[in-house]
Amino acid sequence: MLFRSAGTGYVDLRPSLYIGSLNTYPRTLRNTSIKEDSYIAKSWERVIADTSNGSLIVSLPSDPYDSDRVAIVDISGTFDRFPIVIRPGGDTKINGSVDDWIVNIRDAHLELFYHDATSEWKFEETPGGDCNPVLGTFLSCGGKEFIGTRLP
Numbered sequence: 286m287l288f289r290s291a292g293t294g295y296v297d298l299r300p301s302l303y304i305g306s307l308n309t310y311p312r313t314l315r316n317t318s319i320k321e322d323s324y325i326a327k328s329w330e331r332v333i334a335d336t337s338n339g340s341l342i343v344s345l346p347s348d349p350y351d352s353d354r355v356a357i358v359d360i361s362g363t364f365d366r367f368p369i370v371i372r373p374g375g376d377t378k379i380n381g382s383v384d385d386w387i388v389n390i391r392d393a394h395l396e397l398f399y400h401d402a403t404s405e406w407k408f409e410e411t412p413g414g415d416c417n418p419v420l421g422t423f424l425s426c427g428g429k430e431f432i433g434t435r436l437p
Contacts, residue, residue, distance in 0.1 A: 312329055312354070313329065314329055314330065314331045314354060314356055314396075315329060315330055315331065316330075316331045316333055317330050317331065317332050317333050318333070319333050319334075319335050319360055320332055320333060320334050320335065320341065320343075321335050321336075321338060321341065322341055323341045323342040323343070323344070324341065324342075324343050324344070325343075325344045325346075325374070326343055326344065326345055326346060326355045326357075327346060327355075328346050328349050328350070328353035328354065328355060328399075329353065329354060329355075330355055330356070331355075331356040331357075331358060332355065332356065332357045332358065333358050333360045334357055334358065334359060334360060334361075334364075334369055335360050335361040335363070336359070336361060336363045336364060336366075336367035336368070336369055337361040337363045337367065338367075339367050340367045340368050340369065340370060341369060341370070342369075342370040342371075342372055342385075343357055343369060343370070343371055343372070344372040344373075344374050345371065345372065345373055345374040345377060345379070345397065345406055346374050346375075346377075346399075347374035347375025347376075347377065348374075348375060349374075349377065349399040349401075349406075350399065350401065351399060351400065351401035351402075352398060352399065352401075353398065353399040354396060354397065354398045354399070354409075355396070355397050355406070356394065356395065356396040356397075357369060357371065357388075357393070357394070357395045357396075358393070358394045359390075359391065359392050359393045359394070362391050362392050363391070364388055364389055364390055364391055364392075364393050365389055365390065365391035368387045368388055368389040369387075369388050369393075370385050370386070370387050370388075371385065371386040371387075371388065371395075371397075372385045372386075373385075373405075373406060376404060377399070377404055377405060377406060378403075378404060378405040378406070379397070379405065379406045379407075379408075380405065380406070380407060380408060381403075381405060395408065395409075396408070396409040397409060
C-alpha cells in the first residue's frame with residue numbers, strides 16, 4: 286500500500302521482497318528514489334515513478350541475467366494522465382516485441398522478469414483475467430487499458 290504522508294511525501298508500506306515460483310532463487314527488489322525523469326532501471330529494482338509533471342521513459346536493463354526482475358510503480362496515481370513508457374534495453378524484447386510499451390493505468394504496479402532463452406522481458410502479471418499482452422499491445426482489461434506503440 287502507498288500512502289501520502291502529511292507534508293513528507295509518499296510512504297511505501299509494501300514489502301520490498303519478492304519470492305516467486307518462477308524465481309530459481311530468492312532476491313530482493315529494492316525501491317529506487319522517486320523518479321520524475323527518464324531512467325535506466327537496474328535489475329532487481331522497483332522503480333518508483335512520479336509522472337504528475339509529465340510522462341517519462343523507463344528503459345529496462347540491457348544486460349540482464351536469467352530470472353532478473355524489474356518492477357515499476359505509479360507512486361502518484363497519474364499514469365492515466367501522463368503514461369509511463371517502458372523501453373526494452375539493448376537487444377532485449379518485451380513480450381516478443383522490440384517496441385516501447387506505453388502504460389496508462391492509474392496506480393499501476395507492473396513486474397517483469399527476464400527469460401534468457403528468448404532474450405525477452407515478460408510481464409509477471411497483467412491486470413484482469415483477459416489481459417494478454419502481445420507484440421507491444423495490451424488490450425482493454427476490465428475497463429483499464431494498456432496501449433503499446435513504438436515512439437520515434
